[in-house]
Amino acid sequence: DVKVTQSSRYLVKRTGEKVFLECVQDMDHENMFWYRQDPGLGLRLIYFSYDVKMKEKGDIPEGYSVSREKKERFSLILESASTNQTSMYLCASSWTGKKGYTFGSGTRLTVV
Amino acid sequence: AQSVTQLDSQVPVFEEAPVELRCNYSSSVSVYLFWYVQYPNQGLQLLLKYLSGSTLVKGINGFEAEFNKSQTSFHLRKPSVHISDTAEYFCAVSTWGNQGGKLIFGxxxxxxxKP
Structure with missing residues (x-):
């Protein structure tokens, strides 16, 4: 089974800190995605990448950036964390749209 | 643009009763449809998907869903639920030919x- 691993399950950071969320997949998937999940809002797409060094904005990219230097790794960066970025962050990867995604277990980030 | 609406935010049901979770989508092009389940403190797991062909799709854990193109719906059903089915369920849509298959979630x- 393909595995998508997120480096931290729980993270607490201070307002203004630069935060890195790491995601690694082990099945050579082309596509990787970052979502945030909030109660009542479902999953909202932050950024995605179809190839190494390639990125595209999703629906809510403000306050975030990403990096994909290697095919298996997709990092989400909060340039200056704010309390409204407290959320569950989910990483996913896929081959194509037909197969759906494989998700990581999520990182619950709290910004204080 | 595509969108997905899940019509019920919460569905309480007794054990061994049937359940239907409703999902409607909007899209001007043909779509792929998915249901995911999220157990507490876990990531999302694929339950089932509709790509083409038969409109009744069977998934894991006894769930099934029916694609209705005229009503733009993809409702999830299970004839008899267990306590272990307690979870959050997400409907998602992706469009044909969409590079990388970007999913839009409800x-x-x-x-x-409940017992």
Missing amino acids: QGTELSV
Whole structure:
């Protein structure tokens, strides 16, 4: 089974800190995605990448950036964390749209 | 643009009762449809998907869903639920030919199965 691993399950950071969320997949998937999940809002797409060094904005990219230097790794960066970025962050990867995604277990980030 | 609406935010049901979780989508092009389940403190797991062909799709854990193109719906059903089915369920849509298959998710439905 393909595995998508997120480096931290729980993270607490201070307002203004630069935060890195790491995601690694082990099945050579082309596509990787970052979502945030909030109660009542479902999953909202932050950024995605179809190839190494390639990125595209999703629906809510403000306050975030990403990096994909290697095919298996997709990092989400909060340039200056704010309390409204407290959320569950989910990483996913896929081959194509037909197969759906494989998700990581999520990182619950709290910004204080 | 595509969108997904899950009509119920919470569905309480007794064990061994049937359940239906409703999902409607909007899209001007043909779509792929998915249902995911999220157990507490876990990531999302694929339950089932509709790509083409038969409109009745069977998935894991006894769930099934029916694609209705005229009503733009993809409702999830299970004839008899267990306590272990308590989880949040997400409907999602992706369009044909969409590079990388970007998924648009609904808001989620919390299924609570009571003894």
